[in-house]
Amino acid sequence: MSVSTAAVDQSVCAPLPVLGRDVTVPLVTGGEVAYAALDYAASAPALQRVWDDVAAYAPYYGSVHRGAGYLSQLSTDLFENARRTVAEFLDCRDGDQVVFTRSTTDSLNLLAAALPADCRVFVFETEHHASLLPWKNAQVTYLDAPRTPDEAVATLERALADRDPYGPALVCVTGASNVTGELWPVRELAAAAHAHGARIVLDAAQLAPHHPVSVRELDVDWVAFSGHKLYAPFGSGVLAGRADWLREAEPYLAGGGASRKVSRREDGGVDVEWHESAARHEAGSPNVIGAYAIASACKALTDAGFDSLVARERYLIEKVRAGLAEVPEVRVLSLFGDDAPRVGVISFVVDGWNSSHFAAALSAEYGIGVRDGLFCAHPLVRTLLGSDPQTQGECGAPEAAPGEKSLNAIRVSFGAGTPDEHVERFLTAVRELVRDGARWNYRTEDGRCVPDTSA
Numbered sequence: 001m002s003v004s005t006a007a008v009d010q011s012v013c014a015p016l017p018v019l020g021r022d023v024t025v026p027l028v029t030g031g032e033v034a035y036a037a038l039d040y041a042a043s044a045p046a047l048q049r050v051w052d053d054v055a056a057y058a059p060y061y062g063s064v065h066r067g068a069g070y071l072s073q074l075s076t077d078l079f080e081n082a083r084r085t086v087a088e089f090l091d092c093r094d095g096d097q098v099v100f101t102r103s104t105t106d107s108l109n110l111l112a113a114a115l116p117a118d119c120r121v122f123v124f125e126t127e128h129h130a131s132l133l134p135w136k137n138a139q140v141t142y143l144d145a146p147r148t149p150d151e152a153v154a155t156l157e158r159a160l161a162d163r164d165p166y167g168p169a170l171v172c173v174t175g176a177s178n179v180t181g182e183l184w185p186v187r188e189l190a191a192a193a194h195a196h197g198a199r200i201v202l203d204a205a206q207l208a209p210h211h212p213v214s215v216r217e218l219d220v221d222w223v224a225f226s227g228h229k230l231y232a233p234f235g236s237g238v239l240a241g242r243a244d245w246l247r248e249a250e251p252y253l254a255g256g257g258a259s260r261k262v263s264r265r266e267d268g269g270v271d272v273e274w275h276e277s278a279a280r281h282e283a284g285s286p287n288v289i290g291a292y293a294i295a296s297a298c299k300a301l302t303d304a305g306f307d308s309l310v311a312r313e314r315y316l317i318e319k320v321r322a323g324l325a326e327v328p329e330v331r332v333l334s335l336f337g338d339d340a341p342r343v344g345v346i347s348f349v350v351d352g353w354n355s356s357h358f359a360a361a362l363s364a365e366y367g368i369g370v371r372d373g374l375f376c377a378h379p380l381v382r383t384l385l386g387s388d389p390q391t392q393g394e395c396g397a398p399e400a401a402p403g404e405k406s407l408n409a410i411r412v413s414f415g416a417g418t419p420d421e422h423v424e425r426f427l428t429a430v431r432e433l434v435r436d437g438a439r440w441n442y443r444t445e446d447g448r449c450v451p452d453t454s455a
Helices: 048-060 070-089 104-113 149-161 186-195 244-248 288-304 306-325 355-366 378-385 420-436
Strands: 024-026 032-034 097-101 120-124 139-143 169-174 199-203 222-226 237-241 259-264 270-274 330-332 345-350 371-373 409-413 442-445 448-451
Touching: 048 070, 048 288, 070 097, 070 237, 070 288, 097 104, 097 244, 097 288, 104 199, 104 222, 104 237, 120 149, 139 149, 149 169, 149 186, 169 186, 186 199, 288 306, 306 330, 306 345, 306 420, 345 355, 345 378, 345 420, 355 371, 355 409, 355 420, 355 442, 355 448, 378 409
Parallel strands: 120 139, 120 169, 169 199, 199 222
Antiparallel strands: 024 032, 097 237, 222 237, 259 270, 330 345, 345 409, 371 409, 442 448
16 A cells, blocks of 8 residues: 555544534443544535535525525525535536435435436446446346455456447446445446446546546446445435436426426416426425535535545555555455545444444443444455355345354445544454453344443
């Protein structure tokens, strides 16, 4: 790896202020400790700047697009300016549309609903379920997990070359794995897709919070991401990219805002003229605060400087990986190998431990929040664990008692708001749990491992 674990210049790369940084949580062993949020891959804490921007706007909240009042006009301007801010953040092309959605999952389902007839979809088994599952109305080719970036490109090229008859096609690929954190060769995959007449959509849910994403440079047709992973609150997302398939598709939701003109016919029916802009797929009253929060997060990350953010995150990645490597019982999961570039997402298993038990002990005894399970990427985690593809598993912890083997892993993830102390506490906790075991008894309750407080 190319980045030293030596301390970086904290004046340049200090953690960004986030909500919850002063929250304390009780320990089952007694006392309280500042909560160490190391589950950024699920939901990153909101940036303080984003929250402050939302709070400043809240008194001026009004309905958008159709209101004549001052607050409605102000909110409309804010909503549409948020659209422009996101387009700038993603370096969109002229003519690209930015559609506000509820999440990455919602964005990809919207695109799935907009596919032209007889479209074929190509997706690697390594994808998050948000990318793996929406294509129910298309003919889908699932591609095996590659073991190198070059193999990923070659696998896609073979699959696209074999498609017959020729017709519309879409490739869906992640930018950074939500399981291993590894970066995928998006630009090369886009070139392969376009060489074979296919389009490509990038799931940037894990990439956009950690690295700049340029639609132009990556040459992708669409990008999808979620606000709650980009240091904004829950409930907002984005689908940005080429307008033609979106413009030609039936509206994702039918209702006010999506319709330009509705009139009765002489036979008693209704004729509808739909918008051709992004509004076509934004029926109903939009999540103005959510859109504004995403735009605020985009500005905050841009102002902080991705070069500094990436440098500090690489330092944290090196620190975590070096610390885990010192514990022989820990096995870090990877597709592309130790030297693959990655974001701050690391999954691992611990010999002799049920992963749910380990995660529960990190929380209850050390005040550390991580994720355990299959991370809504069941085929990938099963491949990495070498398990039977038919074995049952869940996004959360399976019903396995402490000490029993479980089909799941532990994921630690971090980002722009993570202080060194959280990482150091995590590594200390891993070493102590492996060496000494848990200090408390645990039991399974509603499918999760929890401290046993019955004694």
